[in-house]
Amino acid sequence: MIDIQNIKNRYSIIGNNLVLTRSLEVAAHVATTDMSVLITGESGVGKDVFSKIIHENSSRKHKNLVSVNCGAIPEGTIESELFGHVKGAFTSADKDRKGYFEMADGGTIFLDEIGELPLAMQAKLLRVLESGEMMRVGSSEIKKVNVRVISATNVDMAKAIKEGKFREDLYYRLNQISIYLPPLRERKEDIELLFRKFASDIANKYKMRPIKLTESGKEYFTNYQWYGNIRELKNITEQISVIEKDRDITDAIAKKYFDYSHENKLPAIYQRHEVSQTTTSISDRELLLKALSMGHMISEMRNEINELKKTLAALMQSGININSTQLSNNTTQNIDDETIYTVEENDISFTHTHYQDSNYPTTTKKEIVEEFIDTEIIDDEPLALEEREKNAIRKALSKHNGNRKNTAKELRISERTLYRKLKEYEIKNNI
Numbered sequence: 001m002i003d004i005q006n007i008k009n010r011y012s013i014i015g016n017n018l019v020l021t022r023s024l025e026v027a028a029h030v031a032t033t034d035m036s037v038l039i040t041g042e043s044g045v046g047k048d049v050f051s052k053i054i055h056e057n058s059s060r061k062h063k064n065l066v067s068v069n070c071g072a073i074p075e076g077t078i079e080s081e082l083f084g085h086v087k088g089a090f091t092s093a094d095k096d097r098k099g100y101f102e103m104a105d106g107g108t109i110f111l112d113e114i115g116e117l118p119l120a121m122q123a124k125l126l127r128v129l130e131s132g133e134m135m136r137v138g139s140s141e142i143k144k145v146n147v148r149v150i151s152a153t154n155v156d157m158a159k160a161i162k163e164g165k166f167r168e169d170l171y172y173r174l175n176q177i178s179i180y181l182p183p184l185r186e187r188k189e190d191i192e193l194l195f196r197k198f199a200s201d202i203a204n205k206y207k208m209r210p211i212k213l214t215e216s217g218k219e220y221f222t223n224y225q226w227y228g229n230i231r232e233l234k235n236i237t238e239q240i241s242v243i244e245k246d247r248d249i250t251d252a253i254a255k256k257y258f259d260y261s262h263e264n265k266l267p268a269i270y271q272r273h274e275v276s277q278t279t280t281s282i283s284d285r286e287l288l289l290k291a292l293s294m295g296h297m298i299s300e301m302r303n304e305i306n307e308l309k310k311t312l313a314a315l316m317q318s319g320i321n322i323n324s325t326q327l328s329n330n331t332t333q334n335i336d337d338e339t340i341y342t343v344e345e346n347d348i349s350f351t352h353t354h355y356q357d358s359n360y361p362t363t364t365k366k367e368i369v370e371e372f373i374d375t376e377i378i379d380d381e382p383l384a385l386e387e388r389e390k391n392a393i394r395k396a397l398s399k400h401n402g403n404r405k406n407t408a409k410e411l412r413i414s415e416r417t418l419y420r421k422l423k424e425y426e427i428k429n430n431i
Contacts, residue, residue, distance in 0.1 A: 002028045011049055014197050015190035019182045030177045031057035038174045039152040041181030044229030047152040050179060051110040054150055063107030066100050071116035072415045078121055080137045089138025101134055101145050108148045115155030115166060116414050126170045184226040184233060191221055198237040211240055211247045220251035390425050402429050
């Protein structure tokens with residue numbers, strides 16, 4: 001009989017939520033097997049803790065548990081990190097090196113953020129899972145490994161498969177057993193328990209009286225959306241514990257420690273030309289993306305206008321017949337059909353007919369040609385897209401005090417992509 005309460009105590013898991021308890025039961029049952037496990041849930045719900053529960057309650061507990069964050073490893077080095085390399089495989093390979101799979105041989109490997117794994121690596125990982133065979137980078141020698149794989153992701157895998165970003169066969173190989181961890185906003189009954197635990201821990205650490213929630217404080221904490229989940233709750237609790245002199249925390253006190261409300265986390269909803277009232281502001285990132293997009297459109301329009309002017313000027317100079325109807329078919333209709341232009345080869349006269357204003361002056365072909373020739377070509381000013389991207393990255397890094405994970409989240413790119421951009425643009429992260 002599995003003692004769930006004992007597991008909660010051993011791994012400091014706080015909460016009585018039924019979904020969480022069921023997930024613990026599944027983890028304890030599957031631990032005794034060698035089946036691959038896929039843990040799903042939002043960032044900050046404790047997926048790494050469940051990997052420890054499975055490994056430490058399995059027959060592999062005396063071997064290594066190797067944890068790998070797939071989203072934090074640059075794409076160019078991930079194969080070497082996972083499978084190792086031999087001396088001379090690439091420029092900096094001055095000696096043989098074991099990969100994470102060899103380090104975990106006989107034990108368990110935990111692949112966090114598996115949804116960020118490049119497609120090329122997905123095929124090689126599938127081979128290891130199916131045959132237990134792998135090769136170090138730069139070697140033709142096949143090595144056998146006996147590794148249990150536990151993976152985790154906060155990505156919608158069904159959507160990733162549909163979009164071709166993740167292999168369906170690998171997904172089913174990883175997902176022999178699925179464990180879902182609910183976000184904190186779906187565990188409202190556990191929020192106060194977690195708050196008291198974090199408040200007690202920080203109070204014991206710094207020899208102070210623990211804080212507690214008033215009724216209004218409880219209501220505020222319970223209704224908050226907690227997009228950062230347990231990590232966010234712990235962070236907020238520790239901040240309030242250290243800063244506030246009043247140890248009874250009301251909703252008014254709590255509100256000071258939240259950078260945003262859950263309404264501001266909702267996406268902007270556009271209905272034709274009207275913006276939903278729930279959207280109160282546009283982020284700097286959205287403004288930047290719009291500026292880049294508009295700049296690209298303006299650049300294309302400038303190019304088209306320049307080409308049109310050059311073509312018309314060349315036609316005028318060469319004396320080719322131009323009929324207003326032909327022009328209208330290629331470009332636009334005559335303005336209100338009020339004017340008919342006729343230019344005949346070797347005829348310098350320009351005739352207009354039935355224009356409403358009879359005093360409108362007659363224009364010669366020579367004047368038109370000169371007008372087109374003198375027309376200024378619009379120079380396409382460099383949009384400096386790279387510079388804009390650099391500035392966006394620098395600004396996000398500064399905003400998050402150099403934290404790459406939060407910076408990547410702000411820019412909506414993977415940490416691996418951010419790492420590549422920092423290297424490509426030679427941006428030093430010394431914050």
